[in-house]
Amino acid sequence: MKVCKRCLMDSSDKDLVIDDFGNCNHCNASIARWNSAEFQDQTNRKVQLNKWITQIKSAGQGKEYDCIIGLSGGVDSTYVAYLVKEIYGLRPLAVHLDNGWNSELAVRNIDKILDRLNIDLVTEVLDWEEFSSLQRAFLRASVIDMELLTDHAIGASLLKISKRFNVPYFISGFNFQSENIMPPTWIYPFKMDSLNIQDIYKKHGEGKRIKSFKFLSFKEFLFFGKNKMTLFPILNFVDYHKETAIEVISREIGRQFFSCWVLVLLLKIRRERIQIKFFCILNLLHPLGITAVELGYFFCNAYLLHFLVIHPNPGKKSLKKHILM
Numbered sequence: 001m002k003v004c005k006r007c008l009m010d011s012s013d014k015d016l017v018i019d020d021f022g023n024c025n026h027c028n029a030s031i032a033r034w035n036s037a038e039f040q041d042q043t044n045r046k047v048q049l050n051k052w053i054t055q056i057k058s059a060g061q062g063k064e065y066d067c068i069i070g071l072s073g074g075v076d077s078t079y080v081a082y083l084v085k086e087i088y089g090l091r092p093l094a095v096h097l098d099n100g101w102n103s104e105l106a107v108r109n110i111d112k113i114l115d116r117l118n119i120d121l122v123t124e125v126l127d128w129e130e131f132s133s134l135q136r137a138f139l140r141a142s143v144i145d146m147e148l149l150t151d152h153a154i155g156a157s158l159l160k161i162s163k164r165f166n167v168p169y170f171i172s173g174f175n176f177q178s179e180n181i182m183p184p185t186w187i188y189p190f191k192m193d194s195l196n197i198q199d200i201y202k203k204h205g206e207g208k209r210i211k212s213f214k215f216l217s218f219k220e221f222l223f224f225g226k227n228k229m230t231l232f233p234i235l236n237f238v239d240y241h242k243e244t245a246i247e248v249i250s251r252e253i254g255r256q257f258f259s260c261w262v263l264v265l266l267l268k269i270r271r272e273r274i275q276i277k278f279f280c281i282l283n284l285l286h287p288l289g290i291t292a293v294e295l296g297y298f299f300c301n302a303y304l305l306h307f308l309v310i311h312p313n314p315g316k317k318s319l320k321k322h323i324l325m
């Protein structure tokens with residue numbers, strides 16, 4: 001069994017090739033793209049960024065909002081909110097999807113961000129009974145990505161809000177620095193298609209009719225971010241580093257918000273110890289033929305199962321204060 005020393009991907013991915021330095025082809029492709037002119041030509045990135053900002057401001061003239069941003073309370077989306085409002089002077093409307101998994105800390109953070117940056121919010125609340133039933137069906141099906149349900153719901157919500165407020169620009173927190181290294185063999189291109197979700201629920205669900213979960217049509221899914229609503233991944237056009245972003249957010253948003261990032265930093269400090277424990281377990285299971293990826297998958301599913309079965313609806317506190325309904 002070959003394992004990449006950088007990302008821990010192993011040869012359960014049939015396309016994996018490890019080089020003489022122990023790095024895999026996925027890591028090398030990602031590093032090569034990061035070193036390309038697309039990300040390293042700072043002048044061109046700045047020109048592109050200014051072009052986008054001018055275009056969004058111009059299209060938004062006379063409207064209450066000129067762009068939509070997603071807000072989860074995490075680092076990426078918080079930094080996008082800060083950049084968009086404080087640095088580039090746009091007038092964003094924030095959209096938050098409450099799928100029942102919000103922690104109270106996340107809700108407090110979102111409240112703080114909205115208050116500090118003076119941003120309006122629309123919260124889309126999913127029906128917990130139905131959504132958890134869909135998630136249980138995905139667990140039973142053992143498919144590659146349970147989060148696609150939330151991602152699909154986010155997409156449908158963004159399109160709905162974009163139409164409702166007549167705002168065609170969505171500024172996303174997607175960034176090449178911390179995402180985009182998924183092996184192609186793990187990605188089924190139509191995994192987020194509504195037909196796929198409905199089929200999985202039909203085969204592995206609890207026999208109920210899906211009533212409230214909003215599906216994207218095939219056309220909306222295929223042209224998402226390219227047609228009715230234009231997607232702009234702003235973090236790919238600025239010099240984005242997570243550690244610096246955490247510092248800026250902590251300083252600009254306020255001390256209370258910092259408590260969340262302390263947790264992130266503590267996790268970073270503890271990361272090496274966690275890795276050691278992970279490898280100890282892995283060494284024990286290795287003779288049984290259990291890989292790092294399978295073990296990681298097991299822990300993720302066990303964690304989700306714990307909440308779905310033992311602690312239903314962990315996030316009960318909603319963002320009522322900022323709902324524009």
Ligand SMILES: [Zn+2]
Pocket residue numbers: 004005006007008009023024025026027028
């Ligand atoms: Zn790798």
